[in-house]
Amino acid sequence: MSIRLAQLVERLGGQLKGDGQTEVRGIAPLDVAGSAEITFLSNPKFRAQAEQTQAAALILSEADDAQVQGYAGARIVTKNPYAYFARAAQWFQQLAAPELTPGIHPGAWVDPSAQVAASAVIGPHVVVEAGAVIGERARIDAGSFVGRGARIGDDTHFHARVTLHHGCEIGERGIVHSGAVIGADGFGFANEAGQWIKIPQVGRVMIGADVEIGANTTIDRGALADTVIEEGVKLDNQIQIAHNCHIGAHTAIAACAGIAGSAKIGKYCSIGGAAMIHGHITIADRVHVSAGTLALRSILEPGQYTGFYPIAEHREWEKSAALVRNLGSMREKIRALEKTLKTLNKADQAAPHDAASPAPQNQEEK
Known part of the structure; x- marks a missing residue:
């Protein structure tokens, strides 16, 4: 056309x-x-x-x-x-795009208590559990799973094999690619005498409008409160977002990034591929984190932040790595030298100075 x-x-x-x-x-x-x-x-x-x-x-x-x-x-x-x-x-x-016929495929299973808009398209082998709500013109492709009480907004498209667990929600015009899992349990365990005790994850995942989620990306449900993805967020493939994270509106995150639990990322941020964001830290609005960067502390001012060692020929990298490993001891040696110099300077300043000696007499004066 x-x-x-x-x-x-x-x-x-x-x-x-x-x-x-x-x-x-x-x-x-x-x-x-x-x-x-x-x-x-x-x-x-x-x-x-x-x-x-x-x-x-x-x-x-x-x-x-x-x-x-x-x-x-x-x-x-x-x-x-x-x-x-x-x-x-x-x-x-x-x-x-081919024109799709609204309705529920005969091979799908939809609980009688679920609310599916008449204009929605439900593909083969889709499962929609009790109390779920699917909006107008939503499209749920083959093999996807919509848990009990979950909600999908108008015009949202789930590609094949997307999982939206119970109680989780996504807003209008969302796009979720194959293999994405929304609302799996967060990684919450308490340690007692060396053994791990599971903490029930009873929060939800709440996703705003116009969000795109890449293939095989995982967003964990909150432990007690919710994991929140605000409107307009764009997530690439194979990203992990842990429980109770909050991602601000219109932030974009590239592939293979990892966001640890309870991290809060501001609006209009960008996170480069394979970046790692530590848990329980805050990143301000309009921050760009470069690819491969490890963010261990909160970033409270907008700007670009980078934390990785540039690529080098292997032997050169080994030499540099050896220097980096010894920076701690070198720092202590420098501090010791600075202390010694300071002590010597103080001693020199405190020592009495002899008056200037008279010029020597010549032989005739003697």
């Missing part, structure tokens, strides 16, 4: 330069886009490719529009070409 450029601009905004009747069928990168596709330029480094692209139309910024002279196709000028591309891609995806 194709879209006229005039339709695209009418829907998404921007300034159109060129023939609005030009039809495009999809979006492609600069170097492979053809005459029936639209492309975008969001990084000035690729202006040379934009000059040569065969795309029917080019999404670009005002600054790039002034610099890209050789491209002869239509242009859509906008403040944020990358965001414009994302919204255009969503529209193309909606147009290409």
Whole structure:
């Protein structure tokens, strides 16, 4: 299905330069886009490719529009070409998606007390337990599990094999990818004489609207209070969020990050891949934690924080690691030297100084 450029601009905004009747069928990168596709330029480094692209139309910024002279196709000028591309891609995806028939698949099992909107789509082998609520136009794909009393908001999509445990909730327009588990028990145990005693995890997971959760990501339910994911949060694949964490609105967390129990992360933060956030700490709004960073203490001011050792050739790294291991003893030696120097300086200042000796007489005076 194709879209006229005039339709695209009418829907998404921007300034159109060129023939609005030009039809495009999809979006492609600069170097492979053809005459029936639209492309975008969001990084000035690729202006040379934009000059040569065969795309029917080019999404670009005002600054790039002034610099890209050789491209002869239509242009859509906008403040944020990358965001414009994302919204255009969503529209193309909606147009290409197969139309689904609302209803419950015969192979699904839905408890009679569950409330499933007539416009929802429930796939094969889905289980919906007692008291669960599934909103309008929600889509629950094959093999997913919705526990008792759980709630799924309007227009939310569970891909195949998603688990939403009892009492947990997710808001409108959510996207949850395959293998995600929401509401498993938190890791709570008390130690008595070397043995571990399980602490019942009776809290919930409460997720706001417009949240996306990646494949095989796990979000544990709270021990007593709830684990909270606010609206607009984006979680990549294979992230662990422990019990009683609170993730602020519009924060994005990349793959393989781990958030320990009761950590509180602010709004509009970004957490890089494989970063580790210690439990019971607070991270302020608008903090960026670099990939691989270990955050052991609270971060109370916005900014970028990094804590990892740069990659090096192995032998060089071993030498550096040896130095790092000895930093403690080196510090003590330096302190001892500073104390010795301080003592010597005090002694030197306290010692009496002899008056200047008279100049020696020459032999004739003698």
